[in-house]
Amino acid sequence: MSSPVVLGIESSCDETGAGLVRDGRLLGSALASSMDEHARFGGVVPEVAARAHVHALMPVVRRALDEADLRARDIGAVAVTTGPGLSGALQVGLAGAKGLAYALGVPLYGVHHLAGHVAADALVHGPLPDPCVVLIVSGGHTSLLLVRDLARDPIVHLGDTLDDAAGECFDKVARVFGLPYPGGPAIDRTAREGDPRAVPFPRPLATGPSGHRFAFSFSGLKTAAARWAERHRAAGLTLPLADGAASFQEAVADVLTRKAVAACTEHGVSTLVVVGGVAANSRVRSLAEERCAAVGIALRVPPLRLCTDNGAMIAAVGDLLVRAGAEPAPLEVSVDPSAPLERAALHPAGAARARTA
Numbered sequence: 001m002s003s004p005v006v007l008g009i010e011s012s013c014d015e016t017g018a019g020l021v022r023d024g025r026l027l028g029s030a031l032a033s034s035m036d037e038h039a040r041f042g043g044v045v046p047e048v049a050a051r052a053h054v055h056a057l058m059p060v061v062r063r064a065l066d067e068a069d070l071r072a073r074d075i076g077a078v079a080v081t082t083g084p085g086l087s088g089a090l091q092v093g094l095a096g097a098k099g100l101a102y103a104l105g106v107p108l109y110g111v112h113h114l115a116g117h118v119a120a121d122a123l124v125h126g127p128l129p130d131p132c133v134v135l136i137v138s139g140g141h142t143s144l145l146l147v148r149d150l151a152r153d154p155i156v157h158l159g160d161t162l163d164d165a166a167g168e169c170f171d172k173v174a175r176v177f178g179l180p181y182p183g184g185p186a187i188d189r190t191a192r193e194g195d196p197r198a199v200p201f202p203r204p205l206a207t208g209p210s211g212h213r214f215a216f217s218f219s220g221l222k223t224a225a226a227r228w229a230e231r232h233r234a235a236g237l238t239l240p241l242a243d244g245a246a247s248f249q250e251a252v253a254d255v256l257t258r259k260a261v262a263a264c265t266e267h268g269v270s271t272l273v274v275v276g277g278v279a280a281n282s283r284v285r286s287l288a289e290e291r292c293a294a295v296g297i298a299l300r301v302p303p304l305r306l307c308t309d310n311g312a313m314i315a316a317v318g319d320l321l322v323r324a325g326a327e328p329a330p331l332e333v334s335v336d337p338s339a340p341l342e343r344a345a346l347h348p349a350g351a352a353r354a355r356t357a
């Protein structure tokens, strides 16, 4: 018998996403974004995001069902991001998910947003190998993880950022460079015409003091980029934007990929998975390819549409949890805006039964 169709709902930030997954296969998905409403503020405004989710949620679910050629009654389980993220935004998604699960009489699963980013890759490249090293690079997080069975095992953090996340650094540097929000794609585009060796930006924690081998730090790099821009402006010079963007992007890509490959080598792991919004960056992708190929590590990076926030990735985790026999969440489950990434299922009762069960 095939497993149930899992509806995944994502609303932790400015994207409202719905996806339908069964047996590791993506059946349909839809996305709405309030990004344009935040652009003039230079960052996501929590109340604006929450209100946009209220309007977008049910239409997005309906569009995903249409794409999959399914009806609501075909849904066999609902998975929803319960953290981390913006509290109000998360609550809208969770309220919608609870309503649907209750009305349909199907189980509900609370999912960690970052586990969703990890699982996204399995939708296109098949089940994740056990073990694999995962580099998560998003707007809010930068971590190197050792992942075994995503639905059953705890996730081991090899290193995390000590300050800013890589995406946050892209967004802040883009702002001081006068580029539009979101900054990552803007820097990526601007960098195409630039020389990555033009400005010698620092490689923070490149060698890593003991205890920080796989940790990251981006605030120093952000300050260096801001100082570089200020120096030009103070001297009345126009900013050589393409060179600045290319050099900054090179510094970020260099530290991320160097540490990720070292983590694989050190832990004897032969697959690196790079996920999250910054995995959409063209230089992060090409440098990761180059460095993995050089040492014989298989690299997996999901396609762009699955790198940034979406509902399919949450459905993918839900599908893994269902198939692993995980306990559903109680209906009183609540959001956890600053949830640490320890397991794919967020609610304590959602931890999968022991492997031996």
Ligand code: KG4
Pocket (backbone or CB within 6 Å): 013, 137, 138, 139, 140, 141, 166, 167, 168, 170, 171, 182, 183, 184, 185, 188, 276, 277, 278, 279, 280, 281, 282, 307, 308, 309
């Ligand atoms: O994973 P994501 O969609 O949302 C979070 O969970 O944070 O990541 C968003 C981040 C933003 O900081 C955005 O600037 C960055 O991903 N990003 C990029 C690119 N596309 C998105 N950063 C660098 N290059 C890109 N092409």
Ligand code: ZN
Pocket (backbone or CB within 6 Å): 113, 117, 138, 139, 276, 277, 308, 309
């Ligand atoms: Zn994300």
